[in-house]
Amino acid sequence: MTTDATQVTGGPRLTHTYRTIDVPVEGGDLRVAVWDPEPAIADAADVLLIHGVTSSHLAWPFVVDRLPGVRAIAPDLRGRGGSNDLAGPAGMAAHAADVAAALDALGIEKTVVVGHSMGAFVAVVFAHLHRERVSRLVLVDGGLPLDIPAGLSTDELVAGILGPTAARLSMRFADPGEYLEFWRRHPAFQSDWTPELERYLAYDLVDDGEGALRPATSYATTADDTLDMNAGTALPEALAGLRHPARMLTVPRGLQDEPPGLYAPEHLERMLSATASVVHERVDGFNHYTIVLSPLGGEAVAAVVREELARA
Numbered sequence: 001m002t003t004d005a006t007q008v009t010g011g012p013r014l015t016h017t018y019r020t021i022d023v024p025v026e027g028g029d030l031r032v033a034v035w036d037p038e039p040a041i042a043d044a045a046d047v048l049l050i051h052g053v054t055s056s057h058l059a060w061p062f063v064v065d066r067l068p069g070v071r072a073i074a075p076d077l078r079g080r081g082g083s084n085d086l087a088g089p090a091g092m093a094a095h096a097a098d099v100a101a102a103l104d105a106l107g108i109e110k111t112v113v114v115g116h117s118m119g120a121f122v123a124v125v126f127a128h129l130h131r132e133r134v135s136r137l138v139l140v141d142g143g144l145p146l147d148i149p150a151g152l153s154t155d156e157l158v159a160g161i162l163g164p165t166a167a168r169l170s171m172r173f174a175d176p177g178e179y180l181e182f183w184r185r186h187p188a189f190q191s192d193w194t195p196e197l198e199r200y201l202a203y204d205l206v207d208d209g210e211g212a213l214r215p216a217t218s219y220a221t222t223a224d225d226t227l228d229m230n231a232g233t234a235l236p237e238a239l240a241g242l243r244h245p246a247r248m249l250t251v252p253r254g255l256q257d258e259p260p261g262l263y264a265p266e267h268l269e270r271m272l273s274a275t276a277s278v279v280h281e282r283v284d285g286f287n288h289y290t291i292v293l294s295p296l297g298g299e300a301v302a303a304v305v306r307e308e309l310a311r312a
Helices: 092-105 118-129 154-162 164-170 176-184 195-203 219-231 234-240 265-273 295-311
Strands: 007-009 016-025 028-037 045-050 070-075 111-116 134-140 205-207 213-215 246-250 278-282
Touching: 016 092, 028 092, 045 092, 045 118, 045 295, 070 092, 092 118, 092 219, 092 234, 111 118, 111 295, 118 134, 118 219, 118 234, 134 295, 154 164, 154 219, 164 213, 164 219, 176 195, 195 205, 219 234, 246 295, 265 278
Parallel strands: 045 070, 045 111, 111 134, 134 246, 246 278
Antiparallel strands: 007 016, 016 028, 028 070, 205 213
16 A cells, blocks of 8 residues: 555645555556545545546545545546556446545545445445445435436447447547646536536546547446446345335436536436435435535535434
8 A cells, every 4th residue: 555645635624645555456556545534633534535437536626625624535447547457347336446445545434425426326336345444325316216218228328328428438638728628618517617617527547558538447447437327237236125214316407508407307206215225315406416525516416415414
């Protein structure tokens, strides 16, 4: 396990110091971010943050900055960010095993777990496979089955759920500025562009080996995870056995800032009726990205996390 140089996040409030560690897992090393509370607290509460399908740990600073006194742990899931070189298959169970290894490396026995998008699905499966490691769950616009037609091929499944988000994985960019311009045109961020968002996006880029830059997440990894998340057995088994207190937050707009978002009300009602242990809250004013990648979204999520930490 190695530790990188410490940085500070949170602007003038100085709520946390930031570091990353590399945790040995099957196939290589998992990059894990740790935000330690500033000033230091000996018995600080912990929260585990799990990002989405083509995201990274840098999706979380807006939430972390609003959790003073809390130690936050956020891995780059295998195939993403600093973990993009990990060998071997992905899938919800593989991510759950990696998350368990991250907690082991930090000596954390049990924690509140927060997942956004695909990270919420990973959180549910993690809670099923490692029951004793989880106290409570917060599922942010994910975690319950999506309304997907049966019989789709893997490519159709990925395109239907992610659309341009998946298409960009095959694109190449001359420099970070070109990548940022690509995202500036994205409808999800028309009113929520920040320096923190730019840092998150720039972190996503890696050398393609031919003189250009590409998104860190490979299409193959995204396809594996999307297929497992929507057609595999890990999620339905985990939901059938879910016993942890769980709060689910959904938003009214999707990846392209379009209504009704990932969960249309009628479909969501059916899913919630089949999973009585999940308590649902609709959070107006956000899309699938800005619920975590904006100051107001970060505060909305952090407020729920603070409540769950108090109950843990």
